[in-house]
Amino acid sequence: MLLDFSSLSKFRAEISRIGDSAFHGNTSLFIEDIINKKTPYKVFAVIREEKAAGFLILSTVLDEAEILEVAVSEKSRKCRIGSELMEEVFEWCAKNGILRIFLEVRESNFPARMYYKKYGFAENGLRKNYYRDPVENAVLMSKKM
Ligand SMILES: CC(C)(COP(=O)(O)OP(=O)(O)OC[C@H]1O[C@@H](n2cnc3c(N)ncnc32)[C@H](O)[C@@H]1OP(=O)(O)O)[C@@H](O)C(=O)NCCC(=O)NCCS
Numbered sequence: 001m002l003l004d005f006s007s008l009s010k011f012r013a014e015i016s017r018i019g020d021s022a023f024h025g026n027t028s029l030f031i032e033d034i035i036n037k038k039t040p041y042k043v044f045a046v047i048r049e050e051k052a053a054g055f056l057i058l059s060t061v062l063d064e065a066e067i068l069e070v071a072v073s074e075k076s077r078k079c080r081i082g083s084e085l086m087e088e089v090f091e092w093c094a095k096n097g098i099l100r101i102f103l104e105v106r107e108s109n110f111p112a113r114m115y116y117k118k119y120g121f122a123e124n125g126l127r128k129n130y131y132r133d134p135v136e137n138a139v140l141m142s143k144k145m
Contacts, residue, residue: 002092003043008034011045014052022071024133030057030068041068044088046081054081056089065093067103070112077111086119090145099145104138106131116141 003011012031019027033039042058054072058065067089072081093101104127105112113123125140 001045001047001088003045005035007045008043011047011052011055015043015045015055018052018055018073019069019071021074023069027055027057027069027071042092044085044092046072046084048076048081054085056085058089058092060096060098063097063099065089065098065101067101082115083119086115090119093145100142101145102140102142104130104140107137107139113139113141119143 001007008015008031012035016028016031019030030039030041031043034041034043040060042060043055044058045052045055047053052073053076054070056070057068059068060066070082070085072079072085089101092098101121103116103121105116107126117123121141121143123139123141127138127140129135130138
């Protein structure tokens, strides 16, 4: 589901915990920006038994979108939660006039690269030494809606 302001506040701690363990603390900062600075990112989440099991943060500008983060809690991976998130995002993008979705991913992140490929993203560039801790190339991917 696309979280509104009050459900984002409700699931904030769980989403931050899932994201921060995958992305070294960036998720809390994104959520803080949304809540405190009203940055218009969209946060999608899959809720299981009243708890967030995974989330995806999307940034949009006109008819383009960028996936800033997507993560599923470690114990729930490979159970189609990532798939559910991506399907919801595609539906939202189709309804909201988004023509292309972009993202970047660590070169060594095989599960994520497989995940994006399964959902029709093509690899179309490399940003050398883009990531820190550890330094690594970013693979640029995009999908035409
Ligand atoms: C990438 C991620 C979000 C996928 O979520 P998930 O709920 O486990 O994914 P699903 O169960 O819906 O799987 C969908 C597809 O992703 C791919 N996939 C997921 N995990 C995989 C793995 N460990 N190895 C290879 N492919 C994998 C497969 O193509 C899979 O389809 P299949 O089951 O038909 O083979 C999850 O692994 C994750 O949270 N990773 C850590 C955070 C991260 O790396 N995010 C992306 C950073 S850019």
